[in-house]
Amino acid sequence: MAKVLMKGNEAIGAAAIKAGCKYFFGYPITPQSELPEYMARELPKVGGVFLQAESEIAAINMVYGAAGAGVRVMTSSSSPGISLKQEGISYIAGAELPCVIVNIMRGGPGLGSIQPSQTDYFQATRGGGNGDYRLVVLAPANVQELVDLIIEGFDIADQYRNPVMILGDGMIGQMMEPVEFREPKRRDLPEKDWATTGTQGKRKPNIINSLYLQPEELEEHNKRLQAKYKAIMENEVKVESYNIEDADVVIAAYGTTSRIARTAISQLEEEGYKVGLIRPITLWPYPYDEFEKINPNCKGILTVEMNTGQMLDDVKIAVKGKHPVYFYGRTGGMVPTPNEIIEKVKEIYGGEK
Amino acid sequence: MLNDKRIRIIIGHYGSGKTEFSVNYAVKLASLGKKVALVDLDIVNLYFRSREKADILEEMGIKVIASSVKGAAVDIPAISSQVLVPLQDKSYEGIIDVGGDPVGARTLGMYYQHFLPGEYDMFFVLNANRPETQTVEKAMEYLRKIEDMARAKVTGIINNTHMLKSTTVDDVLRGQVLAEELSEKTNIPIRYISTIERVAKELPRDLNGEIFPMNLYMREEWMV
Numbered sequence: 300m301a302k303v304l305m306k307g308n309e310a311i312g313a314a315a316i317k318a319g320c321k322y323f324f325g326y327p328i329t330p331q332s333e334l335p336e337y338m339a340r341e342l343p344k345v346g347g348v349f350l351q352a353e354s355e356i357a358a359i360n361m362v363y364g365a366a367g368a369g370v371r372v373m374t375s376s377s378s379p380g381i382s383l384k385q386e387g388i389s390y391i392a393g394a395e396l397p398c399v400i401v402n403i404m405r406g407g408p409g410l411g412s413i414q415p416s417q418t419d420y421f422q423a424t425r426g427g428g429n430g431d432y433r434l435v436v437l438a439p440a441n442v443q444e445l446v447d448l449i450i451e452g453f454d455i456a457d458q459y460r461n462p463v464m465i466l467g468d469g470m471i472g473q474m475m476e477p478v479e480f481r482e483p484k485r486r487d488l489p490e491k492d493w494a495t496t497g498t499q500g501k502r503k504p505n506i507i508n509s510l511y512l513q514p515e516e517l518e519e520h521n522k523r524l525q526a527k528y529k530a531i532m533e534n535e536v537k538v539e540s541y542n543i544e545d546a547d548v549v550i551a552a553y554g555t556t557s558r559i560a561r562t563a564i565s566q567l568e569e570e571g572y573k574v575g576l577i578r579p580i581t582l583w584p585y586p587y588d589e590f591e592k593i594n595p596n597c598k599g600i601l602t603v604e605m606n607t608g609q610m611l612d613d614v615k616i617a618v619k620g621k622h623p624v625y626f627y628g629r630t631g632g633m634v635p636t637p638n639e640i641i642e643k644v645k646e647i648y649g650g651e652k
Numbered sequence: 653m654l655n656d657k658r659i660r661i662i663i664g665h666y667g668s669g670k671t672e673f674s675v676n677y678a679v680k681l682a683s684l685g686k687k688v689a690l691v692d693l694d695i696v697n698l699y700f701r702s703r704e705k706a707d708i709l710e711e712m713g714i715k716v717i718a719s720s721v722k723g724a725a726v727d728i729p730a731i732s733s734q735v736l737v738p739l740q741d742k743s744y745e746g747i748i749d750v751g752g753d754p755v756g757a758r759t760l761g762m763y764y765q766h767f768l769p770g771e772y773d774m775f776f777v778l779n780a781n782r783p784e785t786q787t788v789e790k791a792m793e794y795l796r797k798i799e800d801m802a803r804a805k806v807t808g809i810i811n812n813t814h815m816l817k818s819t820t821v822d823d824v825l826r827g828q829v830l831a832e833e834l835s836e837k838t839n840i841p842i843r844y845i846s847t848i849e850r851v852a853k854e855l856p857r858d859l860n861g862e863i864f865p866m867n868l869y870m871r872e873e874w875m876v
Binding site for chain 2: 302303304305306313329330413414441469470473474475476477558559561562634637
């Protein structure tokens with residue numbers, strides 16, 4: 300198929316349908332409302348169901364039910380709406396159900412603003428809901444990658460029976476870019492023999508649940524979850540790096556911010572600076588090992604985010620004290636400019652190339 | 653450009669490039685020494701609206717009219733009463749950048765008594781690279797639905813077929829085929845072929861419509 304021009308939010312919808320998602324439950328919120336609007340228009344055409352729930356809490360519980368029935372299902376929201384969904388997300392993780400949850404982040408805390416941010420990194424990677432659970436968190440940096448990750452995200456969710464979150468900032472959702480819908484590499488996925496599809500009198504009922512009455516059983520359940528998370532950490536890390544073996548300064552950034560950093564790096568190179576980039580594509584599992592490849596004489600690692608320093612914690616864990624760690628961020632919906640990043644890199648260089 | 657009517661209304665499918673065209677058109681008119689007002693009537697989109705460029709436009713002497721509520725992050729469909737200024741004050745050259753799709757044109761409908769036949773131009777911006785306007789049938793459906801909602805008639809087609817900074821001559825020519833078909837079916841002339849300067853230089857000169865080279869004001873340097 301030839302390239303077309305799509306807005307990020309529309310492309311999410313088109314990609315989800317391409318991945319076989321037929322059910323969407325959500326509640327509108329800026330800056331992602333084009334997505335439910337797209338699904339409302341397009342899902343009936345493929346025999347699917349779009350439902351605007353009465354609230355985010357209702358929507359995520361509809362996702363819980365649909366996922367339990369074994370179908371591909373998605374919901375989306377933006378920061379405050381995702382906060383409302385946390386209880387349901389924890390239940391879905393506990394009941395080990397596959398689904399895709401999209402968060403197109405806006406400024407916070409609270410209602411904040413409708414402008415882009417990356418302030419839900421903690422919530423996404425540390426668990427905004429209760430319990431020892433993990434979401435697979437995918438962070439696209441452009442609309443094409445957004446499409447590819449949505450499609451693969453449904454496979455990851457099915458393979459591990461785990462919710463997958465697509466974490467994009469408002470810019471990714473609102474930005475128009477060329478995209479191509481390529482035939483994805485399909486994974487060999489297990490049968491959904493756990494789904495509540497009716498016994499037809501031939502088997503015992505399947506039960507979808509996150510409640511355990513015996514502590515021993517719940518501990519066993521948690522051990523099984525942790526083994527699953529370990530497998531995800533071993534198999535699913537995605538990261539893109541640029542010139543880190545040779546760099547004097549390495550920038551760590553994801554999503555939109557990584558693109559601004561990349562523009563800054565190109566300009567710095569013209570002036571003779573050697574700057575690398577680590578761009579995590581999975582925020583959980585985090586690409587800690589990638590930081591081992593950094594030039595041992597590197598002057599410092601600069602984390603750039605549209606928040607006050609959230610991924611910064613993971614960078615510190617990854618760097619293990621081997622390099623000084625710096626931070627530059629903007630908040631409130633302000634987007635950093637390449638020049639601001641250039642200035643910060645020069646500061647770390649300390650006036651000498 | 654100077655042959656266009658005093659009020660130019662820019663409509664089209666959501667994401668067709670109306671705002672980029674409107675901003676460029678305003679800048680060009682202002683550079684010809686005209687007194688220009690750019691009305692941002694977009695209450696559908698919340699990002700990438702012409703009001704975001706108000707600072708640089710006002711430096712060029714262009715009056716930018718948008719929401720009655722201050723604040724870039726305001727999620728309120730408010731419109732300034734000043735929209736009437738260029739409609740009523742004939743010393744202004746007016747450009748009205750309308751929100752996308754029929755839903756965006758609804759705002760325009762309330763000013764219909766100011767749009768007398770022969771006294772305004774309404775340009776339909778067409779991008780053949782947008783999935784919803786790739787065939788002449790679909791493009792025509794959008795054009796007619798927007799006209800109905802706006803309570804005004806399209807007077808010119810703008811072929812704005814692009815792929816952002818990676819637009820090629822082929823993109824524009826493919827869009828031109830669609831624009832020609834649309835023009836034939838609707839009996840509306842192709843008024844402009846708008847594209848980035850690099851491509852504008854390479855276009856054949858015998859195309860229907862005036863070649864309109866553009867700068868991408870709405871794309872930051874880090875965007876493709």
